[in-house]
């Protein structure tokens with residue numbers, strides 16, 4: 001019996017070659033995860049956050065999240081994503097705000113079997129969650145998409161929305177940085193066809209008249225106001241404290257991914273409201289999984305304002321990582337690295 005332990009190292013390029021940037025595949029995986037989440041076939045220890053300072057450090061010096069999870073069904077994956085966030089990175093160093101790795105563990109021995117880039121996977125799975133959301137909660141004929149924040153996340157958000165709402169033909173982009181907005185439009189126009197991109201003056205213009213609008217910024221102060229939100233729109237809230245409290249109060253349906261996780265997170269609008277005693281959890285229409293599994297209604301008419309907030313779950317990352325690992329093994333991609341030849345002790 002061999003005693004050496006090899007694990008597979010997968011770079012971002014390897015993850016990409018294994019299909020990590022294929023949004024349709026990501027949406028299928030994530031929809032399955034969300035369904036299993038509703039069925040209770042998962043283990044999700046609370047995300048722990050390492051930061052220097054208080055909650056406001058999230059938008060200044062940054063933080064590192066550790067996100068373990070096990071997901072069951074026919075996925076059977078366990079592991080952890082370790083992901084940093086430094087909002088200054090794109091501006092100061094021309095580096096991404098977020099970067100991370102995922103460790104995948106063997107289901108039988110529980111030994112680490114792969115370490116891979118988690119940066120691409122994290123952005124893709126966050127987009128894919130919104131793809132699942134839009135599939136169930138956007139107006140069927142959604143045409144106009146407003147994006148607030150011209151960063152990494154709204155790139156994958158855009159890809160996901162286009163994958164499930166093929167009639168989107170106008171994309172409005174708002175960012176505090178005009179350079180970021182321009183770069184976003186130039187780069188995404190090469191990837192996303194059949195839409196017109198328009199840089200708008202601010203959040204108000206991006207929200208008004210949009211069938212779907214997505215807030216994915218690192219703002220400390222709310223940027224979306226109640227009066228801007230049209231009837232029938234879907235607001236996908238990806239970032240931090242991005243809307244005024246009454247935007248959520250006004251929504252006909254409030255949907256979240258996992259309330260237990262979200263309520264303790266402390267940086268999203270809805271968890272701030274909750275901690276201040278200003279949000280009653282009985283006002284949550286559903287967790288996304290119960291809509292995916294048909295237990296709760298999704299969108300019921302074209303008048304409803306629907307608000308969705310995701311906290312993000314480690315089970316999404318490990319599920320995608322498992323898919324990538326299986327692809328890598330099948331295609332012979334990646335670099336086998338030795339953790340030991342013979343364990344020091346048994």
Ligand SMILES: NC(=O)c1ccc[n+]([C@@H]2O[C@H](COP(=O)([O-])OP(=O)(O)OC[C@H]3O[C@@H](n4cnc5c(N)ncnc54)[C@H](O)[C@@H]3O)[C@@H](O)[C@H]2O)c1
Nearest residue numbers: 097126149151152153175176216217218219239310311312
């Ligand atoms: N819910 C989830 O699962 C999940 C997953 C990943 C990231 N996120 C969150 O998404 C957010 C965006 O992440 P990213 O990787 O795209 O960051 P990024 O740094 O790449 O982009 C953020 C953009 O927001 C812009 N911005 C900041 N304040 C703004 C304001 N007031 N109005 C308009 N634009 C503003 C910045 O200029 C920047 O271009 C972060 O808050 C992150 O924590 C959530």
